[in-house]
Amino acid sequence: MDLLGLDGMSIALIALGVLAILVLFAGAKTVPQGYNFTVERFGRYIRTLKPGLSLIVPFVDGIGKKINMMEQVLDVPHQEVITRDNASVTANGVTFYQILDAAAAAYEVSNLENAILNLTMTNIRSVMGSMDLDELLSNRDGINQRLLKVVDAAVSPWGLKITRIEIKDIDPPKDLVESMGRQMKAEREKRALILEAEGKRQAAILQAEGAKQSQVLEAEGRREAAFRDAEARERSAEAEAKATQVVSEAIAAGDVQAINYFVANNYIRALESLAKSPNQKVLMLPVEAASVIGAIGGIAEIAREAFGGGSPERPARGAGGSRPPSTQQ
Secondary structure, three states: OOHHHOOHHHHHHHHHHHHHHHHHHHHEEEEOOOEEEEEEEOOEEEEEEOOEEEEOOOOOEEEEEEEEOOOEEEEEEEEEEEOOOOOEEEEEEEEEEEEOOHHHHHHOOOOHHHHHHHHHHHHHHHHHHOOOHHHHHHOHHHHHHHHHHHHHHHHHHHOEEEEEEEEEEEEOOHHHHHHHHHHHHHHHHHHHHHHHHHHHHHHHHHHHHHHHHHHHHHHHHHHHHHHHHHHHHHHHHHHHHHHHHHHHHHHHOOOHHHHHHHHHHHHHHHHHHHHOOOOOOOOOOOOOHHHHHHHHHHHHHHHHHHOOOOOOOOOOOOHHHOOOOOOOO
């Protein structure tokens, strides 16, 4: 009797079933999301498995490399760099990369991360060494762009894409930092002095412009005043000429009263000018009083004639212009 009541045929079928299950499990491969697996047949790459469930030929095909297809970060350690102007600085950075071709990344380069790291460090020394210290410290974005372009072109045959390279720290020597601080302080003091001098210069220019404008306005005022004075004198001269013309016409017509008015008016004006003199306290008249009285009398006669009083009879004058004494009855 066979074991457990099974004959040889049943045992063979069970063995074949178990073997089929084992072969099925050996040929089924599950690839997680974010990874690609390479398939090798007798040590030779034949294809790449994408995320999900895939089948391979068991005991013939095998999984070669498990490649991470997600974007990865690689730290670049500190390294010393000599700039173009012979300044020594220490710099470090970080590199972001992503594998696009799993087969190329697996079989085109050995130790992928070490290769990327060494390539990045070499290009950091090359790019930063071609720049002056001032440019190096002030143009970090330009350094990142140049590094990204160079390194990305270099790793392209490996099925990689360098997405970003960032320089984290640039550390000059301590004595150089102190020297740069003194230079910055001197530059700021220079700018302050320049700004102060520029302010004084601008103030002097504005002050000069104001003085010039004031002088121009003053000259304009003097010219306008002179013009007004000349116009007034011209009007006064025209009026005097007109008055003289009127008096001359009256004299030509035989009007003696006009002569008396003209002489008396000028005589009184002359006396008024002498009396108003600021340094004149005593007025000496080198004229006869009778002449003044006669002039005043002439004015009175003109007034009486103008108001219809008629022309009174003039008293006779004695020798020397004096009036003869009246005789009493």
